Amino acid sequence: MKPNIIDVPTASTQRMAAVIRDLKKHYFLKSETVRALRGVSFDVPEGDYVAIMGPSGSGKSTLLNLLGCLDRPTFGSFILGTDDVAQMNDDELSYIRASRIGFVFQSYNLIAQLSVVENIEVPLYYTGRLNAQSRQRSVELATMVGLGERLDHRPTQLSGGQQQRVAIARSLVNDPYFILADEATGNLDSVTTEEILALFQRLNDEGRTIIMVTHEDEVAAHAKRVIRLKDGQIQVDERVKDRCVFTPEQIETISANAKQKEQV
């Protein structure tokens, strides 16, 4: 991997989870060139909680794919740690995905033939770090998201909220630079959505960086910062003024309710 040659802002003493500079993505179709991203720049300091919003066609999905290292930009740089991901080949990108990014998808995307613990372990499998300790860590993560008693269950035996919690546990297993959540609550009812958002808040309070793509204002209200895209450019990048924060008591109640619901 190439050393970083782009100047990372040093004024701030805070370490950066990701630095995005002038990111452009063009799709070359037969008759025209679609410019999905037209130069996007922002920093994500460690411990931040960013919501990326925007109408469809705003370049939201494209940015998500780039942030998730699933795609390469046409121009610009995306620095994860000390490496410019924009210049990497397919295998290197795969390694970055396995070791530095925690994915949470809208439709959970668990692997049907694997149990809860095995699903959590998948990113470790691809970095070749599977061993007895990692198994213990996966079990701890499953317990942390409240599924300690369902380690051997298959995804089909779990509710949507439970599946999403497995997915969150999976996103944490490789100790990523940031969690990338793509409409993570889109398939869930309001009660379960709260449950997941409470979990995100808890993780963020513990110091995890979260980047969340959503189109719901209520969900975005839980983030610390909102980036709004329009026509492939950043329209707004601002701190959330009146952020919805769960009090510790609320978190207690939510998790108690969730437990109760599961026992029924």
Add this chain to the structure above:
Amino acid sequence: MGFLRNLSAFFRPRTWKLGLKSLWLHPMRSALTVLGIFIGVASVIWLLAIGEGISKEAQRRIEDLGAENIIVRSIKPPDTSGGNFRQVDAFGVQRSEFEMIERTIPTVERVLPIREITQRFAYTGNPNIQPIDGRLVGCTDEYAEVTRLFVARGHFLQPIEIERAKSVCVIAANLSEKLFPSEDPLNKQIYLPEKKEYFRIIGVLHPRNATAAIGGSLAAQDFSNDIYIPITTMRQKMGDMEVKRTGGSFSAKSFELSQITIQVKSVDDVRRTAELVKATLMASNVNRQDIAVVVPYELLEQARMTRLMFMLFMGLIAAISLIVGGIGIMNIMLATVTERTREIGIRRALGGKRSDIVLQFLVETISLSVVGGIVGIIGGLFCSPTVYYAREAIKTFAPTMYASIPDDAKIMTPEIVPFSIPVAFCISVMVGVFFGLYPAYRAAQMDPIEALRHE
């Protein structure tokens, strides 16, 4: 071949566990795919075993003729003289030639004179017994040893009986059973109604399988209705002329000997001796048509070549069935890849490299083909009992059909060729790799973003 870089993952038990788990999600589909390989592998083993069984049988028949023997048969030339038997020409090997070979060729151990005529055999002591057509063989005491006849009861012809031209005989097992269903055949008299002669039975032989047919001169020899008498007795009582009356017409042939069997001292001398024998017999007439010299040793060599060709042919058929099985694997895996597009997307998003995806699908195809291979080998080992029971079943339920089966197939026992088992196994693994590569490659080339969006 990116997956080669991933060899360590290839040998991780988890990789295989995962592959088997995925296959287990569709037990029926996996079982059918395995069946394709099973049939391929089993047929490799079966066809080779059956081929081996048949060629061993052929070889045994030739060996029964004796590898160290040279056989000279008399052949009746096409009839040109019309029906007049006063002008019947003698043909075939003559006694003088027999003596010449015995005396002049040093590599010859011994020479047996044999004269065969067809006769009707009867037993007058039991009115219920119908006469049986069979072969009357005039021979010497050494005949039993050279042609590997074994006496079950009594004894074979003795030198003294040959010398004194006694009217004694040794009869084949089958004939003995038919003529003497309830009596002891020893010391009974066999009656030859055509010659009006009696022969006293001094021995009964063990049952014996037919030998190979040898090129034109000798049909597959059936020993089941033979009676052996001293050749001297035959000459005294029956002469050299054999007259057959069929309907109103006569046919006659005159020959001194119908066969001489020359036993050579060592197998290495067979070829040379055969040349000498031919030269001796053809001395007067190079284009002699009334004899045929058969060298079982050469037939044996031919049989070995035939066997090789046979194996090759069988192998080819088996290979085709393996390819069909492989295409089955490929078909299923292509369907699986499409069906699991989403899973592939997830795995790629979570950090799976292209080579990881290739590996995953290869592991599945190899698992399928290896399981098929192992089951196929087990199925292959059941070849002999299956053939045996199938034959028994045909014999009981469709006797007419059984009768029309060639003799070779009736007595043949499949013999599993040892090398066919590892070969079949290796081929099955290779089929898994070969036919799995393309689907695996297709899976790996998918765009993870597209794959994740796939429903």
